[in-house]
Amino acid sequence: MLAYYRVTxxxxxNGVSKRFGGLVALQDVDIQVREGEILGLVGPNGAGKTTLLNVIAGLYRPDRGTVRFMGEDVTRMGLDRLCRLGVAKTFQHPQSFPGMTAAESVMVGACFGNHHTPSRAEARDEAAEWLEFVGFPDGKADRLLAHLNLMELKRTQLARALACRPRLLLLDELTTGLNPAESVEAISLIRKIRDQGTTVLLIEHVLRVITGVSDRVVVLDKGEKIADGAPAEVLASPRVIESYLGRAAAS
Ligand SMILES: Nc1ncnc2c1ncn2[C@@H]1O[C@H](COP(=O)(O)OP(=O)(O)O)[C@@H](O)[C@H]1O
Ligand SMILES: [Mg+2]
Structure with missing residues:
Protein backbone atom coordinates (compact mmCIF):
# COMPACT_ATOMS: atom_id res chain seq x y z
CA MET A 1 0.00 0.00 0.00
CA LEU A 2 2.80 2.40 0.85
CA ALA A 3 4.12 2.42 -2.70
CA TYR A 4 0.61 3.26 -3.87
CA TYR A 5 0.46 6.32 -1.61
CA ARG A 6 3.80 7.52 -2.89
CA VAL A 7 2.60 7.38 -6.45
CA THR A 8 -0.85 8.82 -5.97
CA ASN A 14 -10.20 13.69 -9.41
CA GLY A 15 -12.45 15.70 -11.70
CA VAL A 16 -14.24 17.45 -8.86
CA SER A 17 -17.02 19.78 -10.02
CA LYS A 18 -19.51 21.66 -7.89
CA ARG A 19 -22.27 24.07 -8.83
CA PHE A 20 -24.41 26.30 -6.68
CA GLY A 21 -27.49 26.86 -8.84
CA GLY A 22 -26.15 28.39 -12.05
CA LEU A 23 -22.77 29.22 -10.56
CA VAL A 24 -19.88 26.88 -11.31
CA ALA A 25 -17.81 26.96 -8.13
CA LEU A 26 -15.46 24.11 -9.14
CA GLN A 27 -14.77 22.75 -12.60
CA ASP A 28 -12.97 19.43 -13.00
CA VAL A 29 -10.41 20.00 -10.27
CA ASP A 30 -7.59 17.49 -9.76
CA ILE A 31 -5.23 18.06 -6.86
CA GLN A 32 -2.87 15.81 -4.95
CA VAL A 33 -1.50 16.25 -1.47
CA ARG A 34 1.64 14.22 -0.82
CA GLU A 35 2.44 12.83 2.57
CA GLY A 36 4.70 15.14 4.62
CA GLU A 37 4.29 18.26 2.50
CA ILE A 38 2.72 21.65 2.97
CA LEU A 39 0.51 22.25 -0.05
CA GLY A 40 -0.68 25.81 -0.54
CA LEU A 41 -4.03 26.32 -2.25
CA VAL A 42 -4.32 29.89 -3.43
CA GLY A 43 -6.60 32.02 -5.57
CA PRO A 44 -8.59 35.24 -5.47
CA ASN A 45 -11.75 35.56 -3.41
CA GLY A 46 -14.49 33.48 -4.97
CA ALA A 47 -12.04 31.15 -6.75
CA GLY A 48 -13.54 28.05 -5.10
CA LYS A 49 -10.92 27.33 -2.44
CA THR A 50 -13.29 26.97 0.51
CA THR A 51 -15.70 24.96 -1.62
CA LEU A 52 -12.90 22.54 -2.55
CA LEU A 53 -11.88 22.19 1.08
CA ASN A 54 -15.51 21.56 2.03
CA VAL A 55 -15.78 18.88 -0.65
CA ILE A 56 -12.59 17.25 0.61
CA ALA A 57 -13.84 17.41 4.20
CA GLY A 58 -17.16 15.82 3.28
CA LEU A 59 -19.20 18.94 4.08
CA TYR A 60 -20.29 19.34 0.44
CA ARG A 61 -20.98 16.59 -2.04
CA PRO A 62 -19.44 17.24 -5.42
CA ASP A 63 -21.70 17.02 -8.49
CA ARG A 64 -18.97 15.04 -10.20
CA GLY A 65 -15.60 13.61 -9.28
CA THR A 66 -14.05 11.76 -6.38
CA VAL A 67 -11.93 12.38 -3.31
CA ARG A 68 -9.54 9.68 -2.13
CA PHE A 69 -7.63 9.63 1.14
CA MET A 70 -4.93 7.01 1.75
CA GLY A 71 -6.25 5.14 -1.27
CA GLU A 72 -9.84 5.02 0.00
CA ASP A 73 -12.78 6.70 -1.70
CA VAL A 74 -14.07 9.17 0.91
CA THR A 75 -16.27 11.25 -1.41
CA ARG A 76 -19.46 10.55 0.49
CA MET A 77 -17.94 10.30 3.94
CA GLY A 78 -18.87 12.93 6.54
CA LEU A 79 -16.34 14.98 8.52
CA ASP A 80 -16.79 12.89 11.68
CA ARG A 81 -15.76 9.65 9.94
CA LEU A 82 -12.99 11.39 8.04
CA CYS A 83 -11.69 12.72 11.33
CA ARG A 84 -11.38 9.17 12.59
CA LEU A 85 -9.45 8.30 9.42
CA GLY A 86 -7.06 11.16 10.11
CA VAL A 87 -8.32 14.35 8.46
CA ALA A 88 -8.99 17.47 10.54
CA LYS A 89 -10.12 20.89 9.42
CA THR A 90 -10.30 24.45 10.67
CA PHE A 91 -12.84 26.94 9.35
CA GLN A 92 -12.29 30.28 7.62
CA HIS A 93 -14.35 32.05 10.26
CA PRO A 94 -13.47 30.68 13.69
CA GLN A 95 -16.89 29.25 14.42
CA SER A 96 -17.04 28.13 17.95
CA PHE A 97 -19.13 27.81 21.01
CA PRO A 98 -18.61 31.11 22.81
CA GLY A 99 -19.78 29.52 26.04
CA MET A 100 -16.98 26.94 26.00
CA THR A 101 -13.54 27.54 27.41
CA ALA A 102 -10.41 27.19 25.27
CA ALA A 103 -9.47 23.99 27.10
CA GLU A 104 -12.95 22.49 26.67
CA SER A 105 -12.99 23.15 22.95
CA VAL A 106 -9.62 21.39 22.54
CA MET A 107 -10.90 18.50 24.68
CA VAL A 108 -13.65 18.04 22.10
CA GLY A 109 -10.92 17.44 19.50
CA ALA A 110 -9.11 15.00 21.79
CA CYS A 111 -12.34 13.03 22.35
CA PHE A 112 -13.31 12.77 18.68
CA GLY A 113 -9.87 12.19 17.22
CA ASN A 114 -8.71 9.16 15.33
CA HIS A 115 -6.66 7.43 17.96
CA HIS A 116 -8.60 6.54 21.08
CA THR A 117 -11.31 7.76 23.39
CA PRO A 118 -9.55 9.31 26.37
CA SER A 119 -10.94 9.76 29.84
CA ARG A 120 -11.92 13.30 30.82
CA ALA A 121 -8.66 13.71 32.77
CA GLU A 122 -6.60 12.43 29.83
CA ALA A 123 -8.45 14.73 27.42
CA ARG A 124 -7.72 17.65 29.73
CA ASP A 125 -4.01 16.79 29.80
CA GLU A 126 -3.92 16.41 26.04
CA ALA A 127 -5.70 19.73 25.60
CA ALA A 128 -3.12 21.43 27.83
CA GLU A 129 -0.28 19.90 25.80
CA TRP A 130 -1.72 21.00 22.46
CA LEU A 131 -2.49 24.49 23.73
CA GLU A 132 1.13 24.76 24.81
CA PHE A 133 2.32 23.40 21.45
CA VAL A 134 0.49 26.16 19.56
CA GLY A 135 1.75 28.87 21.92
CA PHE A 136 -1.58 29.60 23.57
CA PRO A 137 -0.99 32.02 26.48
CA ASP A 138 -0.38 30.38 29.84
CA GLY A 139 -3.24 30.83 32.23
CA LYS A 140 -5.96 31.58 29.69
CA ALA A 141 -7.05 27.98 29.05
CA ASP A 142 -10.10 28.39 31.26
CA ARG A 143 -11.28 31.60 29.60
CA LEU A 144 -14.41 31.50 27.51
CA LEU A 145 -13.86 31.57 23.73
CA ALA A 146 -16.04 34.69 23.65
CA HIS A 147 -13.32 36.50 25.60
CA LEU A 148 -10.35 35.55 23.40
CA ASN A 149 -8.76 37.70 20.72
CA LEU A 150 -8.49 36.49 17.12
CA MET A 151 -4.95 35.10 17.43
CA GLU A 152 -5.90 33.23 20.59
CA LEU A 153 -8.99 31.84 18.82
CA LYS A 154 -6.87 30.71 15.90
CA ARG A 155 -4.41 29.01 18.24
CA THR A 156 -7.33 27.30 19.99
CA GLN A 157 -8.71 26.12 16.65
CA LEU A 158 -5.35 24.70 15.68
CA ALA A 159 -4.96 22.98 19.04
CA ARG A 160 -8.44 21.50 18.70
CA ALA A 161 -7.66 20.17 15.21
CA LEU A 162 -4.28 18.80 16.35
CA ALA A 163 -5.87 17.09 19.34
CA CYS A 164 -7.61 14.85 16.77
CA ARG A 165 -4.07 13.70 15.83
CA PRO A 166 -4.71 14.18 12.14
CA ARG A 167 -2.46 12.81 9.43
CA LEU A 168 -3.74 15.60 7.22
CA LEU A 169 -4.72 19.04 8.45
CA LEU A 170 -6.90 21.29 6.29
CA LEU A 171 -6.47 24.98 7.12
CA ASP A 172 -8.72 27.67 5.67
CA GLU A 173 -7.28 31.21 5.70
CA LEU A 174 -5.35 30.90 8.90
CA THR A 175 -3.74 34.32 8.62
CA THR A 176 -6.78 36.33 7.50
CA GLY A 177 -7.46 39.10 9.99
CA LEU A 178 -4.07 38.77 11.68
CA ASN A 179 -1.53 41.58 11.74
CA PRO A 180 1.82 41.03 9.96
CA ALA A 181 3.66 39.91 13.13
CA GLU A 182 0.87 37.46 13.98
CA SER A 183 0.87 36.14 10.41
CA VAL A 184 4.59 35.39 10.68
CA GLU A 185 3.90 33.48 13.91
CA ALA A 186 1.04 31.58 12.31
CA ILE A 187 3.24 30.57 9.39
CA SER A 188 5.99 29.33 11.68
CA LEU A 189 3.35 27.32 13.54
CA ILE A 190 2.36 25.65 10.27
CA ARG A 191 5.97 24.58 9.77
CA LYS A 192 6.12 23.28 13.33
CA ILE A 193 2.94 21.26 12.74
CA ARG A 194 4.33 19.71 9.58
CA ASP A 195 7.66 19.00 11.29
CA GLN A 196 5.92 16.94 13.96
CA GLY A 197 4.47 14.72 11.26
CA THR A 198 1.20 16.22 10.01
CA THR A 199 0.69 16.88 6.32
CA VAL A 200 -0.87 20.30 5.70
CA LEU A 201 -3.22 21.64 3.02
CA LEU A 202 -3.33 25.39 3.53
CA ILE A 203 -5.70 27.84 1.85
CA GLU A 204 -4.84 31.52 1.49
CA HIS A 205 -5.89 34.27 -0.80
CA VAL A 206 -2.65 36.20 -0.29
CA LEU A 207 -0.05 34.64 -2.55
CA ARG A 208 3.00 35.88 -0.67
CA VAL A 209 1.81 34.26 2.57
CA ILE A 210 1.68 30.88 0.97
CA THR A 211 4.74 30.80 -1.27
CA GLY A 212 7.20 31.11 1.61
CA VAL A 213 5.87 28.16 3.57
CA SER A 214 4.56 25.79 0.88
CA ASP A 215 6.46 22.96 -0.76
CA ARG A 216 3.98 23.13 -3.64
CA VAL A 217 1.28 25.54 -4.65
CA VAL A 218 -1.99 24.97 -6.52
CA VAL A 219 -3.75 28.02 -7.94
CA LEU A 220 -7.50 28.11 -8.50
CA ASP A 221 -9.26 30.79 -10.50
CA LYS A 222 -13.01 30.85 -11.19
CA GLY A 223 -13.28 27.24 -10.08
CA GLU A 224 -10.50 25.93 -12.31
CA LYS A 225 -6.97 24.86 -11.50
CA ILE A 226 -4.65 27.17 -13.43
CA ALA A 227 -1.27 26.20 -11.93
CA ASP A 228 0.29 23.43 -9.85
CA GLY A 229 3.97 23.26 -8.98
CA ALA A 230 6.88 24.58 -6.92
CA PRO A 231 6.23 28.10 -5.58
CA ALA A 232 8.82 29.74 -7.84
CA GLU A 233 7.42 27.97 -10.90
CA VAL A 234 3.86 29.01 -10.06
CA LEU A 235 4.85 32.62 -9.41
CA ALA A 236 6.47 32.74 -12.85
CA SER A 237 3.46 31.24 -14.66
CA PRO A 238 2.04 33.76 -17.16
CA ARG A 239 -1.49 32.51 -16.47
CA VAL A 240 -1.08 33.12 -12.74
CA ILE A 241 0.46 36.53 -13.28
CA GLU A 242 -2.33 37.50 -15.64
CA SER A 243 -5.30 36.18 -13.75
CA TYR A 244 -4.18 36.40 -10.16
CA LEU A 245 -1.38 38.87 -9.67
CA GLY A 246 -2.79 41.24 -12.26
CA ARG A 247 -6.07 41.40 -10.41
CA ALA A 248 -4.37 41.68 -7.01
CA ALA A 249 -2.14 44.48 -8.25
CA ALA A 250 -5.16 46.28 -9.61
CA SER A 251 -7.11 46.01 -6.35
N1 LIG B 1 -23.09 27.59 -0.06
C1 LIG B 1 -23.01 28.33 -1.17
N2 LIG B 1 -24.13 28.68 -1.88
C2 LIG B 1 -24.05 29.42 -3.00
N3 LIG B 1 -22.90 29.88 -3.54
C3 LIG B 1 -21.76 29.57 -2.88
C4 LIG B 1 -21.75 28.80 -1.67
N4 LIG B 1 -20.46 28.64 -1.27
C5 LIG B 1 -19.72 29.30 -2.17
N5 LIG B 1 -20.48 29.85 -3.13
C6 LIG B 1 -19.99 30.60 -4.31
O1 LIG B 1 -19.03 29.79 -4.94
C7 LIG B 1 -17.91 30.56 -5.38
C8 LIG B 1 -16.65 30.05 -4.71
O2 LIG B 1 -16.71 30.38 -3.34
P1 LIG B 1 -15.61 29.96 -2.29
O3 LIG B 1 -15.34 28.50 -2.45
O4 LIG B 1 -16.06 30.42 -0.96
O5 LIG B 1 -14.35 30.80 -2.80
P2 LIG B 1 -13.00 31.19 -2.05
O6 LIG B 1 -12.92 30.40 -0.78
O7 LIG B 1 -11.93 30.88 -3.03
O8 LIG B 1 -13.09 32.66 -1.78
C9 LIG B 1 -18.23 32.00 -5.02
O9 LIG B 1 -18.79 32.62 -6.17
C10 LIG B 1 -19.26 31.88 -3.92
O10 LIG B 1 -20.13 32.99 -3.90
MG1 LIG C 1 -12.75 30.99 1.22
Whole structure:
Protein backbone atom coordinates (compact mmCIF):
# COMPACT_ATOMS: atom_id res chain seq x y z
CA MET A 1 0.00 0.00 0.00
CA LEU A 2 2.80 2.40 0.85
CA ALA A 3 4.12 2.42 -2.70
CA TYR A 4 0.61 3.26 -3.87
CA TYR A 5 0.46 6.32 -1.61
CA ARG A 6 3.80 7.52 -2.89
CA VAL A 7 2.60 7.38 -6.45
CA THR A 8 -0.85 8.82 -5.97
CA UNK A 9 -0.49 11.11 -2.97
CA UNK A 10 -2.06 10.95 0.45
CA UNK A 11 -5.14 12.81 -0.70
CA UNK A 12 -6.34 13.34 -4.22
CA UNK A 13 -9.32 14.84 -5.93
CA ASN A 14 -10.20 13.69 -9.41
CA GLY A 15 -12.45 15.70 -11.70
CA VAL A 16 -14.24 17.45 -8.86
CA SER A 17 -17.02 19.78 -10.02
CA LYS A 18 -19.51 21.66 -7.89
CA ARG A 19 -22.27 24.07 -8.83
CA PHE A 20 -24.41 26.30 -6.68
CA GLY A 21 -27.49 26.86 -8.84
CA GLY A 22 -26.15 28.39 -12.05
CA LEU A 23 -22.77 29.22 -10.56
CA VAL A 24 -19.88 26.88 -11.31
CA ALA A 25 -17.81 26.96 -8.13
CA LEU A 26 -15.46 24.11 -9.14
CA GLN A 27 -14.77 22.75 -12.60
CA ASP A 28 -12.97 19.43 -13.00
CA VAL A 29 -10.41 20.00 -10.27
CA ASP A 30 -7.59 17.49 -9.76
CA ILE A 31 -5.23 18.06 -6.86
CA GLN A 32 -2.87 15.81 -4.95
CA VAL A 33 -1.50 16.25 -1.47
CA ARG A 34 1.64 14.22 -0.82
CA GLU A 35 2.44 12.83 2.57
CA GLY A 36 4.70 15.14 4.62
CA GLU A 37 4.29 18.26 2.50
CA ILE A 38 2.72 21.65 2.97
CA LEU A 39 0.51 22.25 -0.05
CA GLY A 40 -0.68 25.81 -0.54
CA LEU A 41 -4.03 26.32 -2.25
CA VAL A 42 -4.32 29.89 -3.43
CA GLY A 43 -6.60 32.02 -5.57
CA PRO A 44 -8.59 35.24 -5.47
CA ASN A 45 -11.75 35.56 -3.41
CA GLY A 46 -14.49 33.48 -4.97
CA ALA A 47 -12.04 31.15 -6.75
CA GLY A 48 -13.54 28.05 -5.10
CA LYS A 49 -10.92 27.33 -2.44
CA THR A 50 -13.29 26.97 0.51
CA THR A 51 -15.70 24.96 -1.62
CA LEU A 52 -12.90 22.54 -2.55
CA LEU A 53 -11.88 22.19 1.08
CA ASN A 54 -15.51 21.56 2.03
CA VAL A 55 -15.78 18.88 -0.65
CA ILE A 56 -12.59 17.25 0.61
CA ALA A 57 -13.84 17.41 4.20
CA GLY A 58 -17.16 15.82 3.28
CA LEU A 59 -19.20 18.94 4.08
CA TYR A 60 -20.29 19.34 0.44
CA ARG A 61 -20.98 16.59 -2.04
CA PRO A 62 -19.44 17.24 -5.42
CA ASP A 63 -21.70 17.02 -8.49
CA ARG A 64 -18.97 15.04 -10.20
CA GLY A 65 -15.60 13.61 -9.28
CA THR A 66 -14.05 11.76 -6.38
CA VAL A 67 -11.93 12.38 -3.31
CA ARG A 68 -9.54 9.68 -2.13
CA PHE A 69 -7.63 9.63 1.14
CA MET A 70 -4.93 7.01 1.75
CA GLY A 71 -6.25 5.14 -1.27
CA GLU A 72 -9.84 5.02 0.00
CA ASP A 73 -12.78 6.70 -1.70
CA VAL A 74 -14.07 9.17 0.91
CA THR A 75 -16.27 11.25 -1.41
CA ARG A 76 -19.46 10.55 0.49
CA MET A 77 -17.94 10.30 3.94
CA GLY A 78 -18.87 12.93 6.54
CA LEU A 79 -16.34 14.98 8.52
CA ASP A 80 -16.79 12.89 11.68
CA ARG A 81 -15.76 9.65 9.94
CA LEU A 82 -12.99 11.39 8.04
CA CYS A 83 -11.69 12.72 11.33
CA ARG A 84 -11.38 9.17 12.59
CA LEU A 85 -9.45 8.30 9.42
CA GLY A 86 -7.06 11.16 10.11
CA VAL A 87 -8.32 14.35 8.46
CA ALA A 88 -8.99 17.47 10.54
CA LYS A 89 -10.12 20.89 9.42
CA THR A 90 -10.30 24.45 10.67
CA PHE A 91 -12.84 26.94 9.35
CA GLN A 92 -12.29 30.28 7.62
CA HIS A 93 -14.35 32.05 10.26
CA PRO A 94 -13.47 30.68 13.69
CA GLN A 95 -16.89 29.25 14.42
CA SER A 96 -17.04 28.13 17.95
CA PHE A 97 -19.13 27.81 21.01
CA PRO A 98 -18.61 31.11 22.81
CA GLY A 99 -19.78 29.52 26.04
CA MET A 100 -16.98 26.94 26.00
CA THR A 101 -13.54 27.54 27.41
CA ALA A 102 -10.41 27.19 25.27
CA ALA A 103 -9.47 23.99 27.10
CA GLU A 104 -12.95 22.49 26.67
CA SER A 105 -12.99 23.15 22.95
CA VAL A 106 -9.62 21.39 22.54
CA MET A 107 -10.90 18.50 24.68
CA VAL A 108 -13.65 18.04 22.10
CA GLY A 109 -10.92 17.44 19.50
CA ALA A 110 -9.11 15.00 21.79
CA CYS A 111 -12.34 13.03 22.35
CA PHE A 112 -13.31 12.77 18.68
CA GLY A 113 -9.87 12.19 17.22
CA ASN A 114 -8.71 9.16 15.33
CA HIS A 115 -6.66 7.43 17.96
CA HIS A 116 -8.60 6.54 21.08
CA THR A 117 -11.31 7.76 23.39
CA PRO A 118 -9.55 9.31 26.37
CA SER A 119 -10.94 9.76 29.84
CA ARG A 120 -11.92 13.30 30.82
CA ALA A 121 -8.66 13.71 32.77
CA GLU A 122 -6.60 12.43 29.83
CA ALA A 123 -8.45 14.73 27.42
CA ARG A 124 -7.72 17.65 29.73
CA ASP A 125 -4.01 16.79 29.80
CA GLU A 126 -3.92 16.41 26.04
CA ALA A 127 -5.70 19.73 25.60
CA ALA A 128 -3.12 21.43 27.83
CA GLU A 129 -0.28 19.90 25.80
CA TRP A 130 -1.72 21.00 22.46
CA LEU A 131 -2.49 24.49 23.73
CA GLU A 132 1.13 24.76 24.81
CA PHE A 133 2.32 23.40 21.45
CA VAL A 134 0.49 26.16 19.56
CA GLY A 135 1.75 28.87 21.92
CA PHE A 136 -1.58 29.60 23.57
CA PRO A 137 -0.99 32.02 26.48
CA ASP A 138 -0.38 30.38 29.84
CA GLY A 139 -3.24 30.83 32.23
CA LYS A 140 -5.96 31.58 29.69
CA ALA A 141 -7.05 27.98 29.05
CA ASP A 142 -10.10 28.39 31.26
CA ARG A 143 -11.28 31.60 29.60
CA LEU A 144 -14.41 31.50 27.51
CA LEU A 145 -13.86 31.57 23.73
CA ALA A 146 -16.04 34.69 23.65
CA HIS A 147 -13.32 36.50 25.60
CA LEU A 148 -10.35 35.55 23.40
CA ASN A 149 -8.76 37.70 20.72
CA LEU A 150 -8.49 36.49 17.12
CA MET A 151 -4.95 35.10 17.43
CA GLU A 152 -5.90 33.23 20.59
CA LEU A 153 -8.99 31.84 18.82
CA LYS A 154 -6.87 30.71 15.90
CA ARG A 155 -4.41 29.01 18.24
CA THR A 156 -7.33 27.30 19.99
CA GLN A 157 -8.71 26.12 16.65
CA LEU A 158 -5.35 24.70 15.68
CA ALA A 159 -4.96 22.98 19.04
CA ARG A 160 -8.44 21.50 18.70
CA ALA A 161 -7.66 20.17 15.21
CA LEU A 162 -4.28 18.80 16.35
CA ALA A 163 -5.87 17.09 19.34
CA CYS A 164 -7.61 14.85 16.77
CA ARG A 165 -4.07 13.70 15.83
CA PRO A 166 -4.71 14.18 12.14
CA ARG A 167 -2.46 12.81 9.43
CA LEU A 168 -3.74 15.60 7.22
CA LEU A 169 -4.72 19.04 8.45
CA LEU A 170 -6.90 21.29 6.29
CA LEU A 171 -6.47 24.98 7.12
CA ASP A 172 -8.72 27.67 5.67
CA GLU A 173 -7.28 31.21 5.70
CA LEU A 174 -5.35 30.90 8.90
CA THR A 175 -3.74 34.32 8.62
CA THR A 176 -6.78 36.33 7.50
CA GLY A 177 -7.46 39.10 9.99
CA LEU A 178 -4.07 38.77 11.68
CA ASN A 179 -1.53 41.58 11.74
CA PRO A 180 1.82 41.03 9.96
CA ALA A 181 3.66 39.91 13.13
CA GLU A 182 0.87 37.46 13.98
CA SER A 183 0.87 36.14 10.41
CA VAL A 184 4.59 35.39 10.68
CA GLU A 185 3.90 33.48 13.91
CA ALA A 186 1.04 31.58 12.31
CA ILE A 187 3.24 30.57 9.39
CA SER A 188 5.99 29.33 11.68
CA LEU A 189 3.35 27.32 13.54
CA ILE A 190 2.36 25.65 10.27
CA ARG A 191 5.97 24.58 9.77
CA LYS A 192 6.12 23.28 13.33
CA ILE A 193 2.94 21.26 12.74
CA ARG A 194 4.33 19.71 9.58
CA ASP A 195 7.66 19.00 11.29
CA GLN A 196 5.92 16.94 13.96
CA GLY A 197 4.47 14.72 11.26
CA THR A 198 1.20 16.22 10.01
CA THR A 199 0.69 16.88 6.32
CA VAL A 200 -0.87 20.30 5.70
CA LEU A 201 -3.22 21.64 3.02
CA LEU A 202 -3.33 25.39 3.53
CA ILE A 203 -5.70 27.84 1.85
CA GLU A 204 -4.84 31.52 1.49
CA HIS A 205 -5.89 34.27 -0.80
CA VAL A 206 -2.65 36.20 -0.29
CA LEU A 207 -0.05 34.64 -2.55
CA ARG A 208 3.00 35.88 -0.67
CA VAL A 209 1.81 34.26 2.57
CA ILE A 210 1.68 30.88 0.97
CA THR A 211 4.74 30.80 -1.27
CA GLY A 212 7.20 31.11 1.61
CA VAL A 213 5.87 28.16 3.57
CA SER A 214 4.56 25.79 0.88
CA ASP A 215 6.46 22.96 -0.76
CA ARG A 216 3.98 23.13 -3.64
CA VAL A 217 1.28 25.54 -4.65
CA VAL A 218 -1.99 24.97 -6.52
CA VAL A 219 -3.75 28.02 -7.94
CA LEU A 220 -7.50 28.11 -8.50
CA ASP A 221 -9.26 30.79 -10.50
CA LYS A 222 -13.01 30.85 -11.19
CA GLY A 223 -13.28 27.24 -10.08
CA GLU A 224 -10.50 25.93 -12.31
CA LYS A 225 -6.97 24.86 -11.50
CA ILE A 226 -4.65 27.17 -13.43
CA ALA A 227 -1.27 26.20 -11.93
CA ASP A 228 0.29 23.43 -9.85
CA GLY A 229 3.97 23.26 -8.98
CA ALA A 230 6.88 24.58 -6.92
CA PRO A 231 6.23 28.10 -5.58
CA ALA A 232 8.82 29.74 -7.84
CA GLU A 233 7.42 27.97 -10.90
CA VAL A 234 3.86 29.01 -10.06
CA LEU A 235 4.85 32.62 -9.41
CA ALA A 236 6.47 32.74 -12.85
CA SER A 237 3.46 31.24 -14.66
CA PRO A 238 2.04 33.76 -17.16
CA ARG A 239 -1.49 32.51 -16.47
CA VAL A 240 -1.08 33.12 -12.74
CA ILE A 241 0.46 36.53 -13.28
CA GLU A 242 -2.33 37.50 -15.64
CA SER A 243 -5.30 36.18 -13.75
CA TYR A 244 -4.18 36.40 -10.16
CA LEU A 245 -1.38 38.87 -9.67
CA GLY A 246 -2.79 41.24 -12.26
CA ARG A 247 -6.07 41.40 -10.41
CA ALA A 248 -4.37 41.68 -7.01
CA ALA A 249 -2.14 44.48 -8.25
CA ALA A 250 -5.16 46.28 -9.61
CA SER A 251 -7.11 46.01 -6.35
N1 LIG B 1 -23.09 27.59 -0.06
C1 LIG B 1 -23.01 28.33 -1.17
N2 LIG B 1 -24.13 28.68 -1.88
C2 LIG B 1 -24.05 29.42 -3.00
N3 LIG B 1 -22.90 29.88 -3.54
C3 LIG B 1 -21.76 29.57 -2.88
C4 LIG B 1 -21.75 28.80 -1.67
N4 LIG B 1 -20.46 28.64 -1.27
C5 LIG B 1 -19.72 29.30 -2.17
N5 LIG B 1 -20.48 29.85 -3.13
C6 LIG B 1 -19.99 30.60 -4.31
O1 LIG B 1 -19.03 29.79 -4.94
C7 LIG B 1 -17.91 30.56 -5.38
C8 LIG B 1 -16.65 30.05 -4.71
O2 LIG B 1 -16.71 30.38 -3.34
P1 LIG B 1 -15.61 29.96 -2.29
O3 LIG B 1 -15.34 28.50 -2.45
O4 LIG B 1 -16.06 30.42 -0.96
O5 LIG B 1 -14.35 30.80 -2.80
P2 LIG B 1 -13.00 31.19 -2.05
O6 LIG B 1 -12.92 30.40 -0.78
O7 LIG B 1 -11.93 30.88 -3.03
O8 LIG B 1 -13.09 32.66 -1.78
C9 LIG B 1 -18.23 32.00 -5.02
O9 LIG B 1 -18.79 32.62 -6.17
C10 LIG B 1 -19.26 31.88 -3.92
O10 LIG B 1 -20.13 32.99 -3.90
MG1 LIG C 1 -12.75 30.99 1.22
Missing amino acids: GMLET
